[in-house]
Amino acid sequence: MRRVEFFDTTLRDGEQQPGLNLNREEKLKIAKQLDRLGVDIIEAGFPASNDADFTSVQQIARAVQNSTVTGLSRLVKSDIDTTWEALKESRNPRIHLFIATSDVHIKHKLNMTQEQVIEESVEAVRYAKERFSVVQWSAEDACRTDWGFLTKIMTEVIKAGVDVINLPDTVGYTSPSEIKAMFQFLKENVEGAENITLSSHCHDDLGMAVANSLAAVEGGADQVECTINGIGERAGNASLEEIAVALHIREDYYQVKQNLHLPEIKRTSSLVSKLTGNVVPGNKAIVGSNAFAHESGIHQDGVLKESTTYEIITPELVGVETNKLVLGKLSGKHAFRNKVLELGFDPPDEELKRVFKAFKQLANKKKDISDDDIFALLAADKVEAEAKAYELLSLQVNVGTHNIPTATITMKMPDGAEAQEAATGSGSVEAVYNTLERMVGSPIRLDDYRIQSVSGGEDALAEVVVHVSYNQQSSIGRGTAHDVLEASAYAYVNAVNRILAEAPAEQPEPSINS
Numbered sequence: 101m102r103r104v105e106f107f108d109t110t111l112r113d114g115e116q117q118p119g120l121n122l123n124r125e126e127k128l129k130i131a132k133q134l135d136r137l138g139v140d141i142i143e144a145g146f147p148a149s150n151d152a153d154f155t156s157v158q159q160i161a162r163a164v165q166n167s168t169v170t171g172l173s174r175l176v177k178s179d180i181d182t183t184w185e186a187l188k189e190s191r192n193p194r195i196h197l198f199i200a201t202s203d204v205h206i207k208h209k210l211n212m213t214q215e216q217v218i219e220e221s222v223e224a225v226r227y228a229k230e231r232f233s234v235v236q237w238s239a240e241d242a243c244r245t246d247w248g249f250l251t252k253i254m255t256e257v258i259k260a261g262v263d264v265i266n267l268p269d270t271v272g273y274t275s276p277s278e279i280k281a282m283f284q285f286l287k288e289n290v291e292g293a294e295n296i297t298l299s300s301h302c303h304d305d306l307g308m309a310v311a312n313s314l315a316a317v318e319g320g321a322d323q324v325e326c327t328i329n330g331i332g333e334r335a336g337n338a339s340l341e342e343i344a345v346a347l348h349i350r351e352d353y354y355q356v357k358q359n360l361h362l363p364e365i366k367r368t369s370s371l372v373s374k375l376t377g378n379v380v381p382g383n384k385a386i387v388g389s390n391a392f393a394h395e396s397g398i399h400q401d402g403v404l405k406e407s408t409t410y411e412i413i414t415p416e417l418v419g420v421e422t423n424k425l426v427l428g429k430l431s432g433k434h435a436f437r438n439k440v441l442e443l444g445f446d447p448p449d450e451e452l453k454r455v456f457k458a459f460k461q462l463a464n465k466k467k468d469i470s471d472d473d474i475f476a477l478l479a480a481d482k483v484e485a486e487a488k489a490y491e492l493l494s495l496q497v498n499v500g501t502h503n504i505p506t507a508t509i510t511m512k513m514p515d516g517a518e519a520q521e522a523a524t525g526s527g528s529v530e531a532v533y534n535t536l537e538r539m540v541g542s543p544i545r546l547d548d549y550r551i552q553s554v555s556g557g558e559d560a561l562a563e564v565v566v567h568v569s570y571n572q573q574s575s576i577g578r579g580t581a582h583d584v585l586e587a588s589a590y591a592y593v594n595a596v597n598r599i600l601a602e603a604p605a606e607q608p609e610p611s612i613n614s
């Protein structure tokens with residue numbers, strides 16, 4: 101099986117992303133991580149473009165242990181000399197020369213003829229070859245270049261001694277079948293092409309950079325140029341992690357090997373994201389936070405039964421600790437039960453059904469359900485199930501700046517009948533408690549009232565804990581709900597129920613309206 105080499109250009113083409121500016125230490129950190137990831141070639145910068153790039157490329161060339169380090173250079177002798185100064189101490193000095201070959205670039209940007217482009221390329225390759233052990237030459241905008249001209253110029257630079265020819269899709273214009281055909285054509289028709297490495301370098305203007313890179317590999321490319329997280333000029337470059345994992349997962353199809361140590365992928369992506377300030381979208385392939393997350397019940401059930409039903413990549417392959425079953429409004433009972441067991445509970449089926457129902461109600465109101473939420477629902481169900489003489493059925497509270505808070509409550513009473521009552525209070529919680537006290541029909545003293553949010557965020561669950569005393573007895577009650585007043589009512593009712601459960605003989609008489 102042939103091997104495809106990874107040429108990472110995060111520090112050169114990636115840094116061409118508008119607004120991006122990495123300092124020397126940041127570039128060195130990224131380079132070292134790319135080395136750990138096992139990329140074959142690191143393009144560390146464009147040494148002749150400015151002093152900072154020169155120093156950074158030089159520093160990286162000295163520091164990196166395994167990867168080859170290269171730098172970009174125009175076909176200008178002084179650029180080649182500067183690049184040599186930056187790279188001469190590296191293990192395997194390699195230069196990356198480039199010149200545009202498409203008609204539009206030659207005519208309007210370079211103001212040259214095709215003959216001049218060939219001549220300057222040949223001259224630059226020969227000059228570079230006197231210094232560097234590996235010379236790479238790129239035909240910028242190759243995918244919009246006439247294939248006849250590409251054949252001609254490639255033949256000449258091969259004769260001049262080039263080692264690698266890169267055929268970039270500089271403006272992200274090509275399509276997978278077109279680029280595959282281009283590589284196949286040039287491999288078959290350029291004299292000496294079999295003795296050099298052909299490389300692809302795709303941009304993402306039409307969202308096809310990765311697909312085009314993979315198609316180039318199918319067409320015969322032995323090197324792919326790409327960036328971490330796909331960062332780069334305009335819409336970016338082909339993303340390294342997507343190409344690498346696609347080649348690995350579909351090795352059966354592409355029939356190529358690679359040197360990358362894939363478990364370093366996630367760490368590399370996170371480092372680049374952190375240092376560049378580019379947030380990786382949740383749905384980004386391989387490294388997005390949702391790449392291994394499932395929320396819908398049918399998928400969660402499938403993954404629990406056999407992960408390959410919905411996962412073609414194992415999280416560990418790319419250095420992600422584990423997949424995630426996110427509980428939400430679309431989740432089903434299998435995933436819910438799995439979470440409950442994970443939290444250390446093993447409730448009987450009936451109880452689980454009840455809590456699942458409460459969970460679904462909560463999930464309809466709350467965006468993110470945390471472990472603490474589930475825990476609170478389970479604990480609430482336990483105390484509810486302990487003693488249920490009174491059951492809160494509905495609660496309505498009118499409150500406003502100019503009216504007296506009034507609560508209207510419907511409850512199931514100890515004899516099973518439904519009752520309704522209303523009362524006012526100086527605040528809304530007091531209105532709720534006055535109403536409940538009336539319904540219970542006995543003076544119940546509220547000794548303490550505490551409220552806290554169970555999980556973070558605006559839509560967190562509220563947990564209320566009350567201490568009450570009744571007839572020489574005291575009790576604690578807990579209530580959890582999305583709404584503070586509802587949680588307060590549940591806590592109060594729970595406290596009363598617990599007193600009743602402990603002293604059945606002294607049950608307060610059910611009151612009014614029953």
Ligand SMILES: CC(=O)SCCNC(=O)CCNC(=O)[C@H](O)C(C)(C)COP(=O)(O)OP(=O)(O)OC[C@H]1O[C@@H](n2cnc3c(N)ncnc32)[C@H](O)[C@@H]1OP(=O)(O)O
Nearest residue numbers: 113116146148149150174175176198199200209210240270
């Ligand atoms: C497809 C790519 O990604 S190519 C790499 C692009 N990256 C960058 O440009 C980042 C670094 N660039 C820079 O710092 C600057 O552009 C420099 C230092 C390289 C050049 O700066 P300046 O001398 O001010 O020129 P400027 O950038 O305005 O124009 C580019 C010049 O290079 C010429 N040029 C373009 N490509 C090449 C090439 N491969 N070889 C030789 N000359 C070239 C242009 O025709 C133009 O020449 P002109 O001044 O005679 O019209």
Ligand SMILES: CC(C)C(=O)C(=O)O
Nearest residue numbers: 198238240241268270
């Ligand atoms: C210099 C070349 C390789 C390039 O970055 C491009 O064509 O996009």
